[in-house]
Amino acid sequence: MKALTVIPLQKDSAELSDVAEPPESDGPLLVETLAVGICGTDIEILSGEYGWPPPGRERLVLGHESLGRVLEAPAGGAVTKGDLVVGIVRRPDPVPCSNCAVLEWDFCRNGQYTERGIKEHDGYLSERYRITPDFVVKVDPTLGVLGVLLEPTSVVAKAWEQVQRIGSRAHWAPTKAVITGAGPIGLLAALMGIQLGLEIHVIDQMQSGLKPDLVRALGAEYHTGAVVDACSDPDAIIECTGVSELVLDAMEHVGPNGVVCLTGVSSGGRTVSVDEGSLNRTMVLSNEAVVGSVNANRRHYEAGADALAKADRDWLAKLVSRKVPLDQWQQALERQPDDVKVVVEVNPS
Numbered sequence: 001m002k003a004l005t006v007i008p009l010q011k012d013s014a015e016l017s018d019v020a021e022p023p024e025s026d027g028p029l030l031v032e033t034l035a036v037g038i039c040g041t042d043i044e045i046l047s048g049e050y051g052w053p054p055p056g057r058e059r060l061v062l063g064h065e066s067l068g069r070v071l072e073a074p075a076g077g078a079v080t081k082g083d084l085v086v087g088i089v090r091r092p093d094p095v096p097c098s099n100c101a102v103l104e105w106d107f108c109r110n111g112q113y114t115e116r117g118i119k120e121h122d123g124y125l126s127e128r129y130r131i132t133p134d135f136v137v138k139v140d141p142t143l144g145v146l147g148v149l150l151e152p153t154s155v156v157a158k159a160w161e162q163v164q165r166i167g168s169r170a171h172w173a174p175t176k177a178v179i180t181g182a183g184p185i186g187l188l189a190a191l192m193g194i195q196l197g198l199e200i201h202v203i204d205q206m207q208s209g210l211k212p213d214l215v216r217a218l219g220a221e222y223h224t225g226a227v228v229d230a231c232s233d234p235d236a237i238i239e240c241t242g243v244s245e246l247v248l249d250a251m252e253h254v255g256p257n258g259v260v261c262l263t264g265v266s267s268g269g270r271t272v273s274v275d276e277g278s279l280n281r282t283m284v285l286s287n288e289a290v291v292g293s294v295n296a297n298r299r300h301y302e303a304g305a306d307a308l309a310k311a312d313r314d315w316l317a318k319l320v321s322r323k324v325p326l327d328q329w330q331q332a333l334e335r336q337p338d339d340v341k342v343v344v345e346v347n348p349s
């Protein structure tokens, strides 16, 4: 079968390879991959900046934002033939650490976790894969290909959970939040923020086009400037860009008792100057919290699946702004002006 493979840390090494059918030892569910979303992490892997092959191998099958249809499933299980499913990205470390031992692999303590399509475990960008039922999550069948948005939604569900859990250290009655970045993560964070009943302000640099339209269609407000001009004293800020200036802006301008959740991964090597004394003073005197958030465990995938099931299908369909067939996968990497989420269609449904 065909799979998109890459030699991690080797730029321009990606190719459509012929690989063996998935071995039964991978799990009793056989899944036909329908679509795989491409995100910044994939671009980093393809650029030779990130990623690890499986032990003893040179090439890694790419793809961690998946949607597939079950072809074979054991009788009597919760997952049955025909179900639309999304594969979970991370696997617990083998030790296991205290968090992986309780299935909180997203909080792995020793770094020995693996991630499908990213770290030492083949991804989902192959025509078929096998898996155990505990690592797939069913999506509402009426979502169709839009179910491919579940993995990024799970990341956002975890971020909102962190905000709520930290906010709840004291009386917590949030009314407004800021999202920095109107890419897929930012837009899905805005969707969930609206579903939580919050006034949502999204900041991005695009002056016009699909991103502002998608934000407004949710009933959120769109801004292009600084946090302070978008919303005064937000209860929460979900930072989805990793851009140093925006990270600092969020930390400086979150409201009293507010929570800043950082989800964007910055590339290192940039220095910005900060009045640390003043930042520290504000954070202490206003009980502010800054938290980093990565990956997602099963609970977050399930929360994400609920959020997508409730969402407007036309809105989600606009978010999946471009679909590229597997044999033309290179087109998925050529950024176009109104790209939001680009997906590779492996077996068009």
Ligand code: BGC
Pocket (backbone or CB within 6 Å): 039, 040, 041, 042, 064, 089, 090, 115, 118, 151, 152, 155, 294, 295, 296
């Ligand atoms: C994925 C996460 C993963 C992270 C770091 C992100 O793109 O969505 O699941 O943990 O990359 O590898």
